[in-house]
Amino acid sequence: MPNWWALSGAAAGIFSGKLAFLIPALTVILIFFPLFLCRMIGAGDIKMMAVLTGFLGFQTGARALMAGFFIGGVCSFIKLLWRRELLQRLAYFQAYMNRLARTRQILPYYLPDRDGYGVTIPLTACIFAGACAVLFL
Numbered sequence: 001m002p003n004w005w006a007l008s009g010a011a012a013g014i015f016s017g018k019l020a021f022l023i024p025a026l027t028v029i030l031i032f033f034p035l036f037l038c039r040m041i042g043a044g045d046i047k048m049m050a051v052l053t054g055f056l057g058f059q060t061g062a063r064a065l066m067a068g069f070f071i072g073g074v075c076s077f078i079k080l081l082w083r084r085e086l087l088q089r090l091a092y093f094q095a096y097m098n099r100l101a102r103t104r105q106i107l108p109y110y111l112p113d114r115d116g117y118g119v120t121i122p123l124t125a126c127i128f129a130g131a132c133a134v135l136f137l
Contacts, residue, residue, distance in 0.1 A: 006044075009051035024061055025054030038100075039108035045123045052131055060134060068123075068130025075121050083118060 013021035028050040035041040049068075053061030080086040096109055110119070 003047075006047035006051060010054070013051065013054045020057070021054040024056075024058050025050040027058075028053045028061070028065075037106055039110045041123065045127065048124050049127055052127065056131070064131035064134045065127065066130070067133050068127030071129050071133075072121055072123050072126035075126060079121060080119075085119065089119065 010021075010025065013025070029046060032041060032046045032049065036043055036046055049065055052064060055061075056064055077086070080089055093109075096107075100106070
């Protein structure tokens with residue numbers, strides 16, 4: 001998500017008179033920032049989730065994020081099965097977590113040069129689909 005989109009959304013939320021926009025938005029940023037530090041999630045995904053949750057509020061925003069992560073998980077699982085990479089990625093994740101626990105050093109989980117783009121999914125699209133599902137169903 002381009003920064004100007006996120007800033008536009010945040011400005012609209014703040015200037016619409018919804019001071020309550022800030023608390024859910026900042027909470028989402030604080031919760032998901034460690035995943036960004038590990039390069040498990042993109043900054044644009046976090047910005048979009050913060051703006052979305054700011055507008056929807058804690059309860060509806062949390063449901064939208066959970067639905068989006070569920071959709072993303074299903075998409076990831078299907079993609080990894082299709083590409084026959086599920087066991088490889090699970091082993092990589094286990095090794096990453098073991099190294100993190102052992103060294104307490106945060107290293108990037110995902111590097112495009114090393115891992116390529118075949119292992120990624122468009123999380124923002126999944127979060128959007130989750131928000132649509134929560135709002136319209």
